Amino acid sequence: MRHLTLLIFVLSFSASGLAQVTYQRLLQAEQEPENWLTYSGTYDGHRYSRLDQINRGNVQNLKLKWVFQMRTLEKVETTPLVVDGIMYLTEPPSNAFALDPGSGRTYWSYIRNLPEVVKTCCGRVNRGMAILGDTLYLGTVDAHLVALDRKTGSVIWDVAVADPKAGYSITVAPLAVKDKIIVGVAGGEFGIRGFLDAYDAETGKRAWRFYTVPGPGEPGHETWEGDSWKTGGAPTWITGSFDPELNLIYWGTGNPAPDFNGEVRKGDNLYSDSVVVLDADTGKLRWYFQFTPHDVLDWDAAQIPVLLDAPFQGRPRKLLLWPNRNGFYYVFDRETGELLLTHQFGKQNWTDGLDSKGRPNHVLPDVLPSEEGALVFPGIQGAINWHSTSYNPLTGLLYLPVREVPTLNFIGDVSYSPGDMFLGSRWQAMPEEPSSAAVRAMVPQTGEVKWEYPLYRDTWGGLLSTAGNLVFSGTLEGQVFALDSVTGEELWHVNTGGRVNAAPMTYLFEGKQLVTLAAGNALFTFGLE
Amino acid sequence: MKKWIAGFIVAFAALTVWAQQEQGRNPYTSAEDVAAGADLFRMRCALCHGADGSGGRGPDLRRGEFRHGGSDAGLFRSIRFGISDSGMPRLGGGMSEERIWQVVAYVRSLSRSAREIDVPGNPVQGEQLYLGKGDCSRCHTINGVGGRLGPNLSEIGWLRSTKHLKSSILNPDEDIDRRYLSVHILKKDGQRVQGVPLNEDSYSIQLMDLQENLHSLWKRDLEEVRQEERSWMPSYQGTFSESEVDDLVSYLYSLRGKTDEP
Numbered sequence: 018m019r020h021l022t023l024l025i026f027v028l029s030f031s032a033s034g035l036a037q038v039t040y041q042r043l044l045q046a047e048q049e050p051e052n053w054l055t056y057s058g059t060y061d062g063h064r065y066s067r068l069d070q071i072n073r074g075n076v077q078n079l080k081l082k083w084v085f086q087m088r089t090l091e092k093v094e095t096t097p098l099v100v101d102g103i104m105y106l107t108e109p110p111s112n113a114f115a116l117d118p119g120s121g122r123t124y125w126s127y128i129r130n131l132p133e134v135v136k137t138c139c140g141r142v143n144r145g146m147a148i149l150g151d152t153l154y155l156g157t158v159d160a161h162l163v164a165l166d167r168k169t170g171s172v173i174w175d176v177a178v179a180d181p182k183a184g185y186s187i188t189v190a191p192l193a194v195k196d197k198i199i200v201g202v203a204g205g206e207f208g209i210r211g212f213l214d215a216y217d218a219e220t221g222k223r224a225w226r227f228y229t230v231p232g233p234g235e236p237g238h239e240t241w242e243g244d245s246w247k248t249g250g251a252p253t254w255i256t257g258s259f260d261p262e263l264n265l266i267y268w269g270t271g272n273p274a275p276d277f278n279g280e281v282r283k284g285d286n287l288y289s290d291s292v293v294v295l296d297a298d299t300g301k302l303r304w305y306f307q308f309t310p311h312d313v314l315d316w317d318a319a320q321i322p323v324l325l326d327a328p329f330q331g332r333p334r335k336l337l338l339w340p341n342r343n344g345f346y347y348v349f350d351r352e353t354g355e356l357l358l359t360h361q362f363g364k365q366n367w368t369d370g371l372d373s374k375g376r377p378n379h380v381l382p383d384v385l386p387s388e389e390g391a392l393v394f395p396g397i398q399g400a401i402n403w404h405s406t407s408y409n410p411l412t413g414l415l416y417l418p419v420r421e422v423p424t425l426n427f428i429g430d431v432s433y434s435p436g437d438m439f440l441g442s443r444w445q446a447m448p449e450e451p452s453s454a455a456v457r458a459m460v461p462q463t464g465e466v467k468w469e470y471p472l473y474r475d476t477w478g479g480l481l482s483t484a485g486n487l488v489f490s491g492t493l494e495g496q497v498f499a500l501d502s503v504t505g506e507e508l509w510h511v512n513t514g515g516r517v518n519a520a521p522m523t524y525l526f527e528g529k530q531l532v533t534l535a536a537g538n539a540l541f542t543f544g545l546e
Numbered sequence: 547m548k549k550w551i552a553g554f555i556v557a558f559a560a561l562t563v564w565a566q567q568e569q570g571r572n573p574y575t576s577a578e579d580v581a582a583g584a585d586l587f588r589m590r591c592a593l594c595h596g597a598d599g600s601g602g603r604g605p606d607l608r609r610g611e612f613r614h615g616g617s618d619a620g621l622f623r624s625i626r627f628g629i630s631d632s633g634m635p636r637l638g639g640g641m642s643e644e645r646i647w648q649v650v651a652y653v654r655s656l657s658r659s660a661r662e663i664d665v666p667g668n669p670v671q672g673e674q675l676y677l678g679k680g681d682c683s684r685c686h687t688i689n690g691v692g693g694r695l696g697p698n699l700s701e702i703g704w705l706r707s708t709k710h711l712k713s714s715i716l717n718p719d720e721d722i723d724r725r726y727l728s729v730h731i732l733k734k735d736g737q738r739v740q741g742v743p744l745n746e747d748s749y750s751i752q753l754m755d756l757q758e759n760l761h762s763l764w765k766r767d768l769e770e771v772r773q774e775e776r777s778w779m780p781s782y783q784g785t786f787s788e789s790e791v792d793d794l795v796s797y798l799y800s801l802r803g804k805t806d807e808p
Contacts, residue, residue: 035759103760117762120750124760128630130614133623166690168758171698173690175804 035101035167038148040195044261051525053099056145056190058522061324062258063408065482066523070530071545072485076499076509078545082531083121085114085540092518093535096145096190096405096479098153099524104533105148105167106540107190110141111157113165118526118533121542125170131159136184136436138206144256144519145190147198149218154198156187162200162216174221178202183435184209190256194266194297197224201253205271205317208248208439213257213268213293215300225300229253229270229288237287245282248433250274251289255319255403260335263352265303266295267324267337271317275431276397277386278313278441285310290318292339294354304354308341310376313386314367314426315397315444316342321405323415329357329462338461340406340417342399343367346464347375360464362457363400364421367393386428386442396424397444398475405479405520407488412502414458414467416488420475422452456480456490458505468505479520481532491517495536497543513541570619572654574647583652586645590637599656601707603633603721610657613704613802621650632705633723665708665796667789672797675790680782688801694758695742695778697723701803711795715786718779728778729753731763732770739763743773 036042038054046054050067057064071079087093091109097116098105103124104116110131115124135141135158146165147154152173153165159181164173178200179185184207191200197215205211211229216222230249231237241249250273257268273282273289290309295302309316323338329348337351344365348358359371367384368377384393398420406417429442454472459465478491482502491497495517498510515537523532531544588597594604601607610616614624614632625646626638638646676682683692686699702711713720724743731739731753741755751771752762756778765771786794 115760117750117752120762120764122745122747122750122752122762124744124752124754124762126631130630164690166687166694168754168760169687169694169698171687171694172700172803 035103035151037150038100040149040193043149043193050523052101053097053522053524055098055147055192056096056256057258057321057405060259060261062321063323063410064321064405064480064520064522065407065409065484067484068523068525068530069484069486071483071487071523071532073487073501073508075545076485076487079499079509079511079532079543080546081511082542082544084542085116085121087538087540089538091538092140092142092516093538093540094142094144094188094518095535095540096520096522097533097540098146098148099522099526100148100167102526103167105146105153107143107145107155109143110135111143111155111159113146113153113155113170115167115170118524118531118542125168127155127163127165127170127172129157129159129163131157132181134182134436135159135186136181136207137186137188137203138438142188143190144188147191147193149193149196149198152218154191154193154200154218156189156191156200158186158188160185160187160202162187162191162198162214162221164218164221176216176221176223178214179204179209183207184437184439189254192256192259192266193218194259197297199257199266199268201255201257201268203252203254203271205250205252205254205274206276206438206440207436208250208274208433209252210247210249211251211253211270211289213253213295213300215297227293227295227300227302229291229293231287240284240287242281242283248274248439249282249286249289250276251286251291252317254317255321258322258324259297260324260351263335264297265351266297267322267351268293268295269318269320269322271319272312272315275439275441276313276315277426277444278428278431279311281431281441283311286312290316290343292318292322292337294351306347306349306354306356306375308339308345308347308375309343313428314343314384314393316399317403318342319403320401323406323408323461324351325408325461327413327461336461338408338415340401340415342395342401344395344400345371346459348461358462358464362417362459362464363419364394365400386426386444388428390425390427390445392423392425392447392450394423395420396422396446397426398422398424402477404477405481407480407482408461409482409488409502411484411486412458413460414502415461416456416458416480416482416502418454418476418478418480418490419457420454422454422475423447423450456488456500456505458488458502470500470505470507478517481521481523483523489521489523489532489534491521491534491536493517497521497534497536497541511543513537513539515539570617572618572622572647572650574644575651575654579648579651580655582645583648583650583655586641586649587652591649594633596707599653600709602710603706605704606707607653608656613701618647618650618654621653622646625649665799667792667794667796669793669797669800671790672793672795675786675794676797679785679790680794685779689804694754695756696726699798699801701801703799703801704803706798708795708799711798712791714779715791715794716783717781718777719775719781722775722777726777726779728774728776730770730772730774731768733763734767734769742778
């Protein structure tokens, strides 16, 4: 038996020494907390680590280990992967590196030559890669999906997913599921027609495509007036989650286009601002839920789907948790799509409430974009945006960054021209209006807030929680901090001097726990003395 | 009146230059511009592309095909900003736009006067030699298949001239891409690591060993770090006949990478 175990151990390593990242390993990623194998750490979107070397008792001794400076002035939104002692990292716009987590020094780099025409609404950014086998998968702002050799960074294949001249780009970290790479597109501000794609990991051949704006003859097409579906937006720019037992992929979709002028796209505009639930093998729609029908406030459902198996009202359920940009929190049975709970979690003035099906009773007329400007809570950047939440099984709490910041929104004429911004007017910030932001700990089954850690300003940092009973994040001003996951008490902070636009992750290197987070134009790594 | 006309002509010429630049066309294409471009080319480009543009470590420019944009604007961009990960540096820093356009004019003149570039050899047989007798895929990758110790050859036909390919096969040490020198390390614990260099600073060194494992080592743990001006690639002089070398070169020259369009 011992010989068999040894044989399996030897066979599980590739010829060149590093163990392959098999689908099996991705399924059990939680059981190898020394690594960080996928964007959210695990398929269920928890962004939680079992590591506890760094904990409430010693986190105040956390020190800087190294900094990786990037050659960019773009926002850094990346979450690195760590696999068997090597870190794989993206740098905006569409570059990749392999680093030694002990020194921060690079093994290799992949620097992408971009065409002159690249269209992004909000920066030429990138949020990370997927890994499967010995291959890394990178989406690029010129809307390609590139397979890179994990040992050299050399290109194995490079496929064009969509036309960058028409406003498509890729900023999302792809998701490896079985033998496929799932990747979405950005471009909701350019009147693209959104979709989610799956590619054969080995060959780069497209396996399926799900259009998030249904075409003629497809269910949901009737929710678009005239030809408006052709430029309907609904991009797929934040990594989804996967339930291997149900074989379902959960993925959020972005705003309908044009953003602020709904007159030219009357109807509910399915499947914008929705969660779409797709069969992982075929890309066929199993169920969906639209959070904001006929949105005119840019409230992308670009959140990480959190999958949780837990009792709900006394009965074990497979739950899907979703704090949405529109200020409401939703809980579903993720197998059937049944809506179990809605709960307002952030300040809002746009509706008098949701009905039993989760649809707004009334959208209050005063908040709709107008020529004079209409003030709305949450503002167009939402009560939560794309920042990662974190679920900690030890406390049973969902941690989320909440923003209660209004904007003033205007309506205007709009005409579509391929590759040009397609907004239907504009918005402006309202710094004189009272606003707030916080990290909150919430009971997932009820929405009850257990504690709150107030932030000075609106946040763009995601969260990580650990078995050390810690919650890590960072602020717009560049402070990186650790909170007690039970009480919310701040236990450690340090000034990195650069705005945090990313979520932290953690791993072991040579047996010691490290925490890594992007801030400003650099990546910071912290560890104990 | 004459001054007025002269002023008008100057303004018109400036406007023409501006208009052509706006359209991405080269506004500097006179014989004088080509000659000035040739002078610059010999100073700044000949080391890699050869004094006559027939290539070396860099591609043969006479063939008139360009991987990263063959329009005037594309060539201007490649010269000004360089091409990442190809060995082509940016040359535009100290050069005015006019001078860059003159180099573009000279490069264009090369392809206009070129005959079809004659590549002897049979690429199909070359591929057989690459996979068989040469066992080249042990260290080189083409489109994701092969070893990692030598350069990736998927696009080598864009990057090198035929004469440089030939010389690399017969005499690999003559002009080594510095990323593929041989590194020999002796650790203080007596262990040896040999491979190709990846990165280095005052305190650490990163390399890939001959079994393709990645190493990051602290120099405080090392007894000796020796980097030799030698390639791990063996010479194929005597292994291949002259016609077999031609076959292999014609195969390598045919490798131009691929991108699948939507």
